[in-house]
Amino acid sequence: xxxxxxxxxxxxxxxxxxxxxxxxxxxxxxxxxxxxxxxxxxxxxxxxxxxxxxxxxxxxxxxxxxxxxxxxxxxxxxxxxxxxxxxxxxxxxxxxxxxxxxxxxxxxxxxxxxxxxxxxxxxxxxxxxxxxxxxxxxxxxxxxxxxxxxxxxxxxxxxxxxxxxxxxxxxxxxxxxxxxxxxxxxxxxxxxxxxxx
Numbered sequence: 001x002x003x004x005x006x007x008x009x010x011x012x013x014x015x016x017x018x019x020x021x022x023x024x025x026x027x028x029x030x031x032x033x034x035x036x037x038x039x040x041x042x043x044x045x046x047x048x049x050x051x052x053x054x055x056x057x058x059x060x061x062x063x064x065x066x067x068x069x070x071x072x073x074x075x076x077x078x079x080x081x082x083x084x085x086x087x088x089x090x091x092x093x094x095x096x097x098x099x100x101x102x103x104x105x106x107x108x109x110x111x112x113x114x115x116x117x118x119x120x121x122x123x124x125x126x127x128x129x130x131x132x133x134x135x136x137x138x139x140x141x142x143x144x145x146x147x148x149x150x151x152x153x154x155x156x157x158x159x160x161x162x163x164x165x166x167x168x169x170x171x172x173x174x175x176x177x178x179x180x181x182x183x184x185x186x187x188x189x190x191x192x193x194x195x196x197x
Contacts, residue, residue: 011036012176023086036177037066080133083150087120113166127156
């Protein structure tokens with residue numbers, strides 16, 4: 001028997017004009033993000049979902065609530081699906097980190113999996129907590145599952161499914177409001193993957 005996991009990234013948030021390190025900073029959806037979530041509500045209207053899980057951060061909760069409005073389904077926040085903790089780099093522009101912490105910036109680029117920003121966590125640590133929760137959910141439920149999470153969380157799940165190194169996770173595109181379909185064959189634990197949106 002096959003089961004489907006719909007892995008979704010939350011809708012767009014306003015992070016200003018400059019790219020920044022955004023992990024556990026708790027931001028709301030902007031107008032475009034709300035529109036993306038409403039589109040997802042329409043997209044999933046006729047698709048039966050057994051269980052819905054979400055990161056507890058506001059941007060994911062908002063996205064999930066909008067998707068679930070017509071389904072009248074309860075969703076379950078999972079703390080392990082919280083985005084990566086960037087420590088003292090949280091919500092700082094990348095240009096600021098590059099200028100003020102050039103060696104650390106270079107170290108992170110050369111060792112993405114194990115580099116830990118001060119007071120934060122590495123992608124390896126993120127993967128450990130995320131995949132423990134993900135495997136538990138996949139093992140427990142038999143039919144369609146929805147997970148609403150973040151770019152970093154989604155990428156570690158997808159790198160696991162696709163057999164990619166953590167060092168290559170940024171090769172996986174995860175735009176705001178995207179939908180990934182993961183199909184698991186219970187008989188042989190083989191995965192199929194495609195991006196739907």
